[in-house]
Structure formats: structure tokens, C-alpha cells
Amino acid sequence: MKKQNIHRLRIAAILLACAAMAAALGGCGIRKASTSTQTRTAKVTRGAISVTVHGTGTIQPTSVQAVSSTVTGKVTQIxxxxxxxxxxxxxIAEVTATGTGATTDITAPMDGVVALSQLTVGTPVQPGMTVCQVQSAASFNAVVNVDELDIAGVKAGQKADVSVDAISGKLFSGTVQKISQVGVATNGVTDFSVTLSMDDSTxxxxxxxxxxxxxxxxxxxxxxxxxxxxQTKGADRYLTxxxxxxxxxxxxxxxxSVGLISDTQAEITSGVNEGDTVVLPSLAPTNGTSINGLNRNSSDSSSSSGAAASGASSTASGGKAS
Structure with a gap:
């Protein structure tokens, strides 16, 4: 009888363990994930948009003149x-002419500061050989590099706000004067030089x-x-x-038809009216669809959401998503 009781207890324990395991598995059972997401929309609003392009560079003098000797000889004084x-x-320097021993001075061609001078006593010079520069000290330009993705929006005459690291708390005003037509590639990124004339060079x-x-x-x-x-299809833009x-x-x-495009807002010049509701891409992609509505598994890659150029920024009002 004792062995039978022990056998019954073991069977009961096994049954209890199985019941507990079944309950656990039931609580952790695989459930079909919901792929439905709430569609986001936004209203077409009317407001202000301002687009800017950023560039970095240095301050450069507006005028630079080369300085040269008029005689063959050696520098005897600086x-x-x-x-x-x-x-x-x-x-700037005195030159003693070879043969005659006559002295001639190298003089500044304009007001400014001496730059790039390699002159030392004993330096040989010849007529027309540049010995230094004189750079203007009263007026300057800002020469900045702009990314190739943004350069198409930059035009002569556009205004700019210029900040200088060495002069904190002051914002200078500038105007686009010249845009280089030749870019410079560095580490796979091409920049174009833009010259800004400064309203104040203090x-x-x-x-x-x-x-x-x-x-x-x-x-x-x-x-x-x-x-x-x-959304983009070829050269055309669309809204849902x-x-x-x-x-x-x-x-x-x-x-x-699209006008100005910033990081966050796009100006629509035709096709929709103020107050219209537009559909935004889902934030919860499924089946290989990105949050911008681009189906990465589809062979039709011509439809995608638009994006602003990477270096541009702006302030704009209106158009909150719901």
C-alpha cells in the first residue's frame, strides 16, 4: 500500500507540472501581430517659409596686390x-643693385598689411619677381564652401548672415558676390566656393x-x-x-507644383487648396515598407517621398500632422 501511495503522489505531481507548463505556454502563445497603423494626415496651411543654405570658410581681403623689385640685386634692409x-x-625693403651698388626701395602699392613676405637680408631679387603681398585691411569678404546639393539655390545678390568665430556676439551682413563654377571634391564630397561681400568689416x-x-x-x-x-514619380511631384x-x-x-523646400516644409504653388487634408507616410512600416512609403521590395522605385537638400534649413509656420 505504501508503494501504491507513493506512485499515486508521483503521478499527481507530474500532472500538476504538466498543467503548470500548459498554463505558461498559453500565456506566452504566439499571437498574430497587428499590422494596422493609424493613418497620419496633415492640413494644407498658409504661412511663411524661409530657406537658408549653410557654408563655412574664412575671411579674406577684398584686394591683394603683389609687390616686386624693379632691379636685380640683393635685399640689404627690411x-x-x-x-x-x-x-x-x-x-618695405631696400635693394642694392648688382654692379652699380645703387640702392632702390621696394614700396607698398596701396594701404594695407604686408603678407606672404619671404624677404630677409641678403635675399637675391630680380625685376618683376614677387617678393610679398599687400592685402587690404579695411574691407573683407567671407569666402565659404557650400555643398553641391545646395549650390543650385544660391544666386548672386542673395543676403547672408555671417558669424565669425573670433568675434562672438556679432552677426555680420553679407551679399552673395560670386559663385565658383568649379567644385572641389574632398573625401567624396564636392563643395563650391561662394564669395560674400561684407557690409561691415569692423x-x-x-x-x-x-x-x-x-x-x-x-x-x-x-x-x-x-x-x-x-511623393516623387520621375520629375513629377504628388500629394495624396x-x-x-x-x-x-x-x-x-x-x-x-512645388516651390521652396526646407527640412520640414514644402511650398505648394498649385494642385491643392488651403484646408485640404493630405496623407503622410506611416510611422510603423511592415512587409519591407519604409516610414516614407518607399517599398523596398518593389521593383517600382519611381515613387518615394520628397526630401529637402541636406544642407538647407528654414523656419516655416503651419502644417502640423495629426
């Missing part, structure tokens, strides 16, 4: 060193580090949508417009 201020006609010195925000466009009364709502009639909701793809 009157001005690199960085020394000079007025037009000041003596406190500026050559080669100071500078950065600029160039105002490439603005509209105070624009129709705006979130930039993520834009949602209309509701009673309990029926209809989404229609509408071709639109």
Missing part, C-alpha cells in the same frame, strides 16, 4: 615684416574662421505641407489628398 600695416608708398582680419547662412528664398504667404507628404463624404473616405493622388 623695413616692414609680415602683418605690418603700410600706407601707399611706404618702404574687427575683421584675414583668415578668421567664418560661417554663413545664405537666404536662398522666402515667401510670407505660402501654401505649406510637411515635406514628408511629397484625402476627402470624406459621409462615412466614405477617399484618397486621391494629385500632381502638384
Amino acid at each position: 623695413f616692414k615684416q609680415n602683418g605690418d600695416p603700410v600706407n601707399d608708398g611706404d618702404n 574687427g575683421l582680419m584675414s583668415n578668421m574662421s567664418a560661417s554663413a547662412d545664405i537666404h536662398t528664398g522666402e515667401n510670407q504667404n505660402a501654401l505649406l505641407v510637411p515635406v514628408e507628404a511629397l 489628398v484625402r476627402t470624406t463624404s459621409g462615412k466614405t473616405t477617399k484618397d486621391t493622388q494629385v500632381k502638384v
Whole structure:
């Protein structure tokens, strides 16, 4: 009888363990994940948009003139060193002519500062040989590098806000004067040089580090949508417009014309009206679909959401997603 009781207890323990395991498995059972997500929408609003392009570079003098000797000889005296201020006609160095022993002075061609001078006593010189430069000290330009993705929006005459690392708390005003037509590639990134004339050069010195925000466009009364709502097919842009009639909701793809584009907002110049509802891409992608609505498993790669150029920034009002 004792052995039978022990046997019954073992069977009961096994049954209890199985019941507990079944309960655990039931609580952790695999459930089908919901792929449904709430559709996000936004209203077409009217507001202001301002787009800027950023660039970094240095402060450069507006005028640079080469200085050369007029005779063959050797430098016998130095009157001005690199960085020394000079007025037009000041003596920079004295040269003793070979053969005659006559002395001739090398003079400054304009007001400014001496730069890139390699002159030392005993340096041989010849007529026309550049011995140094004189750079303007009263007026400067900011020369900044702009990314190739942003350069198309930069035009001569556009205004810019320039900050200089060495002069904190002051914002200089500049104007786009020249845009280089030849880019320089560094580590796979191509930049274009943009020269900004400065309205005020007070406190500026050559080669100071500078950065600029160039105002490439603005509209105070624009129709705006979130930039993520834009879709692209070839060269055309589209928005998905949602209309509701009673309990029926209809989404229609509408071709639109686009004006200014910032990091967050896009200006729509035709195709939709203020107050229209546009559909935004899902934030919970499934089946290989990105949050911008680009199906990475589809062979049709012509439809994707628009995006602003990487270096541009802006401030804009209106167009909050729901």
C-alpha cells in the first residue's frame, strides 16, 4: 500500500507540472501581430517659409596686390615684416643693385598689411619677381564652401548672415558676390566656393574662421505641407489628398507644383487648396515598407517621398500632422 501511495503522489505531481507548463505556454502563445497603423494626415496651411543654405570658410581681403623689385640685386634692409600695416608708398625693403651698388626701395602699392613676405637680408631679387603681398585691411569678404546639393539655390545678390568665430556676439551682413563654377571634391564630397561681400568689416582680419547662412528664398504667404507628404514619380511631384463624404473616405493622388523646400516644409504653388487634408507616410512600416512609403521590395522605385537638400534649413509656420 505504501508503494501504491507513493506512485499515486508521483503521478499527481507530474500532472500538476504538466498543467503548470500548459498554463505558461498559453500565456506566452504566439499571437498574430497587428499590422494596422493609424493613418497620419496633415492640413494644407498658409504661412511663411524661409530657406537658408549653410557654408563655412574664412575671411579674406577684398584686394591683394603683389609687390616686386624693379632691379636685380640683393635685399640689404627690411623695413616692414609680415602683418605690418603700410600706407601707399611706404618702404618695405631696400635693394642694392648688382654692379652699380645703387640702392632702390621696394614700396607698398596701396594701404594695407604686408603678407606672404619671404624677404630677409641678403635675399637675391630680380625685376618683376614677387617678393610679398599687400592685402587690404579695411574691407573683407567671407569666402565659404557650400555643398553641391545646395549650390543650385544660391544666386548672386542673395543676403547672408555671417558669424565669425573670433568675434562672438556679432552677426555680420553679407551679399552673395560670386559663385565658383568649379567644385572641389574632398573625401567624396564636392563643395563650391561662394564669395560674400561684407557690409561691415569692423574687427575683421584675414583668415578668421567664418560661417554663413545664405537666404536662398522666402515667401510670407505660402501654401505649406510637411515635406514628408511629397511623393516623387520621375520629375513629377504628388500629394495624396484625402476627402470624406459621409462615412466614405477617399484618397486621391494629385500632381502638384512645388516651390521652396526646407527640412520640414514644402511650398505648394498649385494642385491643392488651403484646408485640404493630405496623407503622410506611416510611422510603423511592415512587409519591407519604409516610414516614407518607399517599398523596398518593389521593383517600382519611381515613387518615394520628397526630401529637402541636406544642407538647407528654414523656419516655416503651419502644417502640423495629426
